Amino acid sequence: MSSSAPATLALPRILGPIRPRPRWREARLLAVVAVTILVGSISLSLAQRAPDAPSGGLEPAEPFHLTVYLGVLLLAHLAQVMAGRRTDQVLLPAVGLLGGISLLLMERLPQNLVVQTVGKTDLGLADVQLVWLVLSIGLATTLAIVVRSDRWLRLYKYTWAAAGVGLLLLTFVLGTEINGQRLTLSFGPVSGQPSELLKVILVVFLAGYLSENRSLLVEQSTRIGPISLPPVPYLAPMVAMWAIALGIVVVQRDLGAALLFFAVFLLLLYTATGRAGYVVLGLILFIVGAFVMYQLVDHVRTRVDIWLDPFADPSGAGYQVVQSLYAFARGGLLGTGLGAGLPLISGRLPIPAIQTDFPLAALGEELGLVGIMAILGIYLVVIERGLRIGAAARDDFRALLASGLALVVGVQAFIIAAGNLKLIPLTGITLPFISYGGSSLLVNGIVVGLLLALSDKGVEPPPPPRQPGRLARLARRAG
């Protein structure tokens, strides 16, 4: 064999022969990411060595964490080169940069915010976050290499939906309450937030359902005043979705997840049908639901009241939001620089839950408006890639799945960013790829992995279109 021939190695049949394919664009972008994170880390350690730096609770920037993280990004890149699939080359660097910013932020915050003891060693905030980041990127890369067919998602959509509802009910019944929200499900030492996984299941189900019944949903036969709507039976999913969202608010007190689910549902419905009537109806349902919830549920009322006037009780209920606004104000245009924000006021953090709910406020203080715009820009890039993968997809299911996955990340980032900025009431969901938290990082890793796998043009062709769904056949018989 001549040296110029592509190296072909025998490997387990699943993976097939290895034909490496260079990914120069990804390599170049990853190089920029590595330099950026390195400079950020230097900036952080310099700020901590400054004579006038606010002392107390500051930890030196850890070169070990940095090496491990960049090493994992490089490994993820090399693994994809070896797999030789023609997948998207922009997603990994974009997500890698967000993860790097997350790592810098977690190193900069007091390490005792989170302590997990494994064996005899105590792991601090940055240690734990690094572990989750590594697992998340590993998961994304594995899915990007291994997933070659979407059959397992496409054919079992009702099974997935049932699993999702089961997970939700399990959380309703067995979930543990933290801060008045019932979000966490724990089995012995393992605990997680199912609503994070639910958002992916929701997108898979909606993509399957909408791609199968799309032509029927476009029909207009019911009219309510000026809006024309499809036949009444096809409105059932919308009402069911609305009920589930309200259930999440009432039982779990999880406004963020409810808002995220309903928003993604409406966006996908509009993507699939192109009918504005659905969006109008959805918004009416949303307003009615929000009004009723405001009247009935204390938690909702508190959140809305804080949003309307956080300064009514600046040291009590409105404390977090007020401090977040101060943080943004301190940051100004260019920020105070990494590590130079206000870490502690009289021994405690100015913003409680800063690592999960307010990372954007911390970044806004230290990187300023300019930095925040760049970070939001990276989220836009992730959304753009997802929509583009969807637009290039060969059939409706893949198109809806890819756009839905990208939108779920984008909408989530928007909801929490807008909450931090007091644009909408604050809801406790995570900022994708930046917030501290295992469930969030792992699920977003799954999202990126699926998007990468879907972006491969050489994936197995979609199965021949099956008969339209049962609803369709019934409708045809009736009409």
Added chain:
Amino acid sequence: MDGFTVTIWVVRILFLVLLYLFLFGIARALLRDLRAASREPTLELGRLVVLASPAGEPAAGTTLPLDAITTLGRDVNNAVVVDDEFVSAEHAVLTFRGRTWYVEDLDSTNGTFVNGSPVDGVAPLGYGDEIQLGQVRLRLDRVRR
């Protein structure tokens, strides 16, 4: 301003600049993607939209992808089967030559019409033009990417 403060300031700004450099790199990649996509020849050359079809085959509202040579007629061997009592077995053929579509009437009994005027032999066809065979009306559409 001592050296240390200046260094901190420079590193801080450098970090922000690098964030934007990354976005700029991505923007360039996206632009190149778009350019490549616009250069790529479309696989589908055009499609026919069925505007009216009293007999129901092909059904009104459906879109039919076209090959470079597409035959139309009542015979089942045609690429597009038009089941209408005023359509001949081999009625017409659509061909894509160079950059234009042409429609050729295959000596059908009732004739082929483009935008209402009868086709004598071969006639060029533009996107958006309407073809009529018997009672069936079809529109040639460009494939949007």
